Amino acid sequence: MPPSQTRDRILTATAELFRRQGYSGTGLKAVVAEARAPFGSLYHHFPGGKQQLAEEVIHASGAYFQALVCAVYDEQATTADAVRAVLTGAAEPLEATDYEAACPITTVALEVASTDEVLRRATAEVFERWTVALTERLGDRDRALAVLAALEGAFVLCRARRTTEPMLAAGAMAVAHATAAPPS
Amino acid sequence: MPPSQTRDRILTATAELFRRQGYSGTGLKAVVAEARAPFGSLYHHFPGGKQQLAEEVIHASGAYFQALVCAVYDEQATTADAVRAVLTGAAEPLEATDYEAACPITTVALEVASTDEVLRRATAEVFERWTVALTERLGDRDRALAVLAALEGAFVLCRARRTTEPMLAAGAMAVAHATAAPPS
DNA sequence: GTCTATAGAAGGATAGAC
């Protein structure tokens, strides 16, 4: 079937709203308003309702940000420069967009972790794929998890505090950890 | 005024529900049901409604977890043991409680960061106090921010993935970073 | 397939009896 423009607009609008308001805070009426789509189209394209819509947004956003981060990473020559580019490089767009330019998955992940098993699995799969991609580059799964945790946690602190300070501090730590001598 | 038992039960119940369902996902009817309080009591004790209730929960939970973490930290002899005890020590209760034993602030912080300035400030103040307490102990603000980011981010990954693996990996990184040679 | 209208439940908040 041909890709529906309406369908894509709904997905994009949902990702945008999830990012700012989270899953529970985003109503389907707000979604269709933002997407400039009639309400019926939502259930035509997503018969599974809000859950199906969220599941697709999680996977699509996960793939999008993975590609973005990998592109930034892979254009650097050294591991230190690459990790620094990803973490420190995230600070600038964050500040420029009033601290909204975070990926929508973290907020949703926390909201659904104990309340919706289908969506919890979707967020877990995205995090796993990110971890695998980072592990390939850093050569060690534990380091990949630690760097990813630093990145996610820094996003939380930056958004709440409205400073890039935590991201820069986390970036320094991540660079040091990613380039330290391999674990015995 | 004497501390009201009803008021305290409402605060406790709200913190519990925020932790599992977040701010938007928690209705006031669910709060009074969980607290076994009549609906009117909520607006008697919290005339500011849901926002005031959330603000008090954020500050109370922030103080509670700060005291908890400081107690765990301060009973260790070395910085390495202390940071390890805080991070790695968080893994056990997490697993034992089906990954619900996280503090309720992170989820709420992300939900309100772009939607409610009053609550955003409340979460920012809590994070700042944690940062100050950690800075006193680690002797460096940037390290404190980095360790805190690692802790918060690991909570996200653990809750979504239902493993303690990210917390253990983040703990190792945090210990190494907290005990490394001081920055030039 | 597009779009409107609405059902039925749950949301936050208030009034007022006791």
Place this chain on the structure above:
DNA sequence: GTCTATCCTTCTATAGAC
């Protein structure tokens, strides 16, 4: 101060006209 009843809005979801 305690508790019930209710208001109005918003939520997800569906029915059905076109």
